[in-house]
Each structure stands twice: as structure tokens, then as C-alpha cells.
Amino acid sequence: MLEFDYIERPPLDSFKRALGELWVLGALEVDGSLSTLGKQMAMFPVEPTMAKALILSDQYACSIEVMAVLAMLSSENLLITPSTVEQQGERQSASVQSAQQARAAYTSPYGDHITLLRLHDAYMKESKNERKDWCKRHLINDKAMKKVLEVEQQLREYWDTLGWPLKSCRQTRHVSSEGQGTGEEEWLTLRKCFTAAFFNQLAIASESGERGRYETLLERKEVQVHPTSALFQKKAIAVVYHSLVLTTKQYMRGVLRVEPDWIVELQPELRRIRAQLPSSMTGTSSSGLKGSNKLKK
Numbered sequence: 001m002l003e004f005d006y007i008e009r010p011p012l013d014s015f016k017r018a019l020g021e022l023w024v025l026g027a028l029e030v031d032g033s034l035s036t037l038g039k040q041m042a043m044f045p046v047e048p049t050m051a052k053a054l055i056l057s058d059q060y061a062c063s064i065e066v067m068a069v070l071a072m073l074s075s076e077n078l079l080i081t082p083s084t085v086e087q088q089g090e091r092q093s094a095s096v097q098s099a100q101q102a103r104a105a106y107t108s109p110y111g112d113h114i115t116l117l118r119l120h121d122a123y124m125k126e127s128k129n130e131r132k133d134w135c136k137r138h139l140i141n142d143k144a145m146k147k148v149l150e151v152e153q154q155l156r157e158y159w160d161t162l163g164w165p166l167k168s169c170r171q172t173r174h175v176s177s178e179g180q181g182t183g184e185e186e187w188l189t190l191r192k193c194f195t196a197a198f199f200n201q202l203a204i205a206s207e208s209g210e211r212g213r214y215e216t217l218l219e220r221k222e223v224q225v226h227p228t229s230a231l232f233q234k235k236a237i238a239v240v241y242h243s244l245v246l247t248t249k250q251y252m253r254g255v256l257r258v259e260p261d262w263i264v265e266l267q268p269e270l271r272r273i274r275a276q277l278p279s280s281m282t283g284t285s286s287s288g289l290k291g292s293n294k295l296k297k
Helices: 012-024 036-041 048-059 063-074 082-087 094-104 112-125 131-137 142-161 184-197 260-265 267-276 286-294
Strands: 202-205 213-216 222-225 238-246 250-258
Touching (some): 036 048, 063 142, 063 184, 112 131, 131 142, 222 238
Antiparallel strands (some): 202 213, 213 222, 238 250
């Protein structure tokens, strides 16, 4: 890859960081060749972490749910905020407040992934003729939801070409009109799958104890939960995030609560990274991995 004759060669540091991230995910061997997992991940035209989540979803038997969540997370401007409504020339009327309350009923205490899946399920329960009105009543972008279904279908088509069976971690889907599911226990497998796939984007609560402030485990960056997240101003020992957004601060978007004992289960993988990560493949020194000493050994 480094010797390829590029029309415009990317910066060397970008190469190093990209290769380092792939190695951390288990997609590369130490010598830079694709691992077995890496070859499987390369079959999906999505970001590496998303590809790993898809691969692991077969192991965790939750591929249907993972595809839905990834499609929701990849959609831009999906959730309409009151500030957006005001920018479009509409006042924050009682109807807007009512829509906020209606959407809030789907919020999960475990974070954005489960919240988005509950919204996805409720949307799918509506007839095609009623979906646009449902979106309006819940401050959701109707066009973005249609794009979500397209992405989800594309993922299923790629899945089918591999000959893998679709699996669900839920036997049934019971979602009431208020957005309440059968119980948060049904999301346990899904949350574990995303934690295992996105462990390289794990963040631990700040030692200062300030709510909403975290430190990424591998690079020790200070990050905060985005104000639009279901976990904004909520207390959690650890989270994984889908992406980082830099504005006045470094914000995490797509945030999922992680149970402490799951981090302990990941310790062998974290020790592998600390001990073997080639410094030539990353833009950070090995000291950037010391954040894991906050965890139980």
C-alpha cells in the first residue's frame, strides 16, 4: 500500500493511523497483511468498525438489529432538533414540544443505538401511507428515514451474497404506541456486539467525576457526550461511540452505555494492543494506551 503509485499520495501520518486502526480492530496481522477477520470485513463497503459489527453480529445472532442500527447511525440529519425547526422559520410551538415528548418516549437509558432501533421498529410498524405523518409527529426527517431503508436493504443484499443466514436477538417485537418495548434485557446481546466491535472507540468516565466528560481509552482524548445524545447528562462508567464531532469541544455521537464487566472481558485484547501495536503504524506513541490502567486487571 505504501509503495502504490498514487496520483496524489496521502500524508504518511494518515497511512500510519489508518493501518494502526485496522490492526487494533484485528483486520491486519503485525506484518500488515490482511487477517481472516480483515478479509471478511473487506467484503462490506462500509467503515471498518461498522464492518466488524456486521461480522460479529453473526456470532452474536443479532444481524437484523445490527443492520438496522448501522443504517440509522449512517443517516445524516435524521433527528430534527428544535433549533433546526426555528432556523426554518417556525416557532417552537406546542406542536413541536409535543413531538419532542413523543420521540422522547422511545429513549433508552442504554443510549443512542437502542433508541434508534426502537424508533426504527416503530416507523416500520406504520403503513407506508402513514409513515410521513408519523415522522412529522416525532420530529424525524422522512427523507432520511427512506434513505435508512435503502442502506439497510443494501446491507442485506451483501449479506445474502455471502450466504449467511439473517439472525435476530429477539423472538418478537413488541413496541407500544408509547415506544415502550418488552424490557431492556432484550437488548443485552446487541449491546455486547457493538461493544466488542467498537471497543477501539471506548471511552471511560473522567476521574473528575464531571457528568458527561470522558477520556478515550486508546488515545486518551478528552471527549464529551453530544447534547443530542440519549445519554447527554446521564451518568455512565464507560461508553462506546460511533463517531467524534469537533466543534468548540470534541463530542461523541452515537453513544452506547457499556457495563464495567464487559470491559474486563476485553482486557486480553487491550493487553495485546498495548504489547504489540507497532509504533510505526500509528500517529501516537505507546503511552497513548495507558488509559487502560484505570480498569480492573
